[in-house]
Structures are given as C-alpha cells and as structure tokens.
Amino acid sequence: MDGPAQRKENLNSGPPGLTAAQRSNFAPLTARAYTAWRQRSLGLLAGRPFGLEREAALFMGLCQPRPGEWWLDAGTSTGYYAALLAETGCHVLAVDLSPAMLAEAARQNPQHRDGGHVGGHIDWAVMNVERNDLPDGRFDGVTVGATLNETNDPARFLRGAARVLCPGGQLWLMYLRRTGGPLQRLLSVPVLGGLTFPDPAWVAAQLPECVLVHGLSVGAVRFERYVKSCVTSL
Numbered sequence: 001m002d003g004p005a006q007r008k009e010n011l012n013s014g015p016p017g018l019t020a021a022q023r024s025n026f027a028p029l030t031a032r033a034y035t036a037w038r039q040r041s042l043g044l045l046a047g048r049p050f051g052l053e054r055e056a057a058l059f060m061g062l063c064q065p066r067p068g069e070w071w072l073d074a075g076t077s078t079g080y081y082a083a084l085l086a087e088t089g090c091h092v093l094a095v096d097l098s099p100a101m102l103a104e105a106a107r108q109n110p111q112h113r114d115g116g117h118v119g120g121h122i123d124w125a126v127m128n129v130e131r132n133d134l135p136d137g138r139f140d141g142v143t144v145g146a147t148l149n150e151t152n153d154p155a156r157f158l159r160g161a162a163r164v165l166c167p168g169g170q171l172w173l174m175y176l177r178r179t180g181g182p183l184q185r186l187l188s189v190p191v192l193g194g195l196t197f198p199d200p201a202w203v204a205a206q207l208p209e210c211v212l213v214h215g216l217s218v219g220a221v222r223f224e225r226y227v228k229s230c231v232t233s234l
C-alpha cells in the first residue's frame with residue numbers, strides 16, 4: 001500500500017508507465033497555465049498565425065457536429081473541444097488522465113454541467129484512453145486535440161479511439177506530425193518528454209476501419225478527419 005509520500009507523488013505525477021509529458025499534466029500548476037498556452041500554441045507550433053477561432057472554424061466546418069450527438073473528447077485538458085461540442089448541443093464525455101486538468105476544466109466550464117441553453121452537456125472523467133473499456137460503437141464522434149503526441153502507446157490509443165466510434169462516426173485528430181527536426185528529436189527522449197511525432201501515413205495505417213476524408217498540414221500541425229466505415233470485413 002502507498003505511504004503518504006507515495007500518495008503525494010502519485011497526485012502530482014500520476015501512475016507509473018506514463019510518458020514524462022503525460023506526467024507533467026498532473027501538476028495543478030500545469031493545469032492552471034494550460035489554457036493560456038493553448039491560446040498561443042498552434043501559432044507557435046505552426047510557425048504562422050493560427051488562432052483558436054481558426055481551429056474552431058476548421059473543426060466545426062469539416063465535422064459539422066449536430067445537437068444530440070454523443071462525442072468523446074480524448075485527452076480534454078481544460079475542455080477546448082468539449083466546450084465547442086457542448087455549445088452545439090452535443091453530449092460530451094470529456095476524459096483525461098489528469099485529475100488536475102479535469103478540475104480546472106470543470107471550473108472553467110460551469111455552464112455545461114447540467115446542459116446549457118442548447119441542451120449540450122459535458123461529463124468529465126478520469127480515464128486512460130489507451131486502456132479504455134468504453135462500449136464499442138458508443139460515440140458519433142471522437143476528438144483528439146494533440147493528445148496523440150503525448151501517448152505512451154500511440155497505436156493502442158488510436159485503436160481505442162476508433163473502437164468506440166459507431167459506423168459512420170467521425171474521428172478528428174490534431175497533432176504535431178513528424179518533421180525530423182532537432183527539437184522533435186530532443187522532445188522524444190524519454191526524460192525530456194517522451195513525445196511521439198507520428199507520420200500521417202503511420203496514423204492512417206493504425207486506423208484500417210476508418211477512411212481519411214480530410215487532411216491538412218499547417219507547418220508541423222496536422223488536422224485530420226477520418227470516418228469509420230459502415231461495412232466491416234467478414
């Protein structure tokens with residue numbers, strides 16, 4: 001059984017078997033600072049102006065979520081995609097490894113607790129998407145905003161996200177694609193983050209039951225919309 005010191009360690013850095021990047025999200029300070037970073041991050045990472053409004057317009061324009069749909073926001077942090085979906089009237093299960101992130105997300109989004117004026121709502125839950133036991137085909141859509149880069153097992157994460165989609169369901173990915181630069185190599189070192197920078201072709205190969213419908217690269221930032229096939233092989 002964990003002693004008090006071990007329990008404190010788990011609270012701030014999470015369970016064992018996570019990447020350093022995943023563990024960094026357990027610190028309450030990271031959670032409090034995350035939203036400010038998120039507002040600027042895509043512009044910095046893409047190397048050109050790219051604000052949250054443009055990201056929202058891209059996602060909403062391509063995925064066109066509809067009121068009453070069920071969406072999973074996989075690695076929600078402070079709930080950027082979850083809030084967009086709830087404001088459209090969708091029911092969202094917003095999950096994250098980090099209780100600190102979810103506490104901050106709930107604090108920032110009180111209006112979505114019991115259904116807003118358009119009827120959407122968000123449930124926040126601690127979950128590792130790489131090991132999720134959600135029912136097959138439960139969701140109309142899954143959003144993955146930069147979570148893929150942090151995962152310990154990105155192939156398993158993608159399989160877990162695709163499995164819970166219903167036939168015809170949408171998978172929205174935003175991630176940093178492989179560019180092979182020195183910074184990416186540095187951040188891939190386990191103690192410096194253990195980040196993964198996947199190649200889009202590798203991502204597609206992990207999703208055999210899905211079809212890539214839209215793909216867009218803005219510098220290193222990659223947006224993809226997959227749709228799960230309605231026909232499964234016999």
Ligand SMILES: C[S@@+](CC[C@H](N)C(=O)[O-])C[C@H]1O[C@@H](n2cnc3c(N)ncnc32)[C@H](O)[C@@H]1O
Nearest residue numbers: 025075076077080096097128129130145146147
């Ligand atoms: C880069 S942040 C992105 C947050 C959010 N999707 C957005 O677009 O702003 C990644 C988040 O995913 C969470 N995360 C990483 N791996 C995860 C996993 N296997 N299961 C659930 N959450 C995960 C982290 O705790 C972190 O809060």
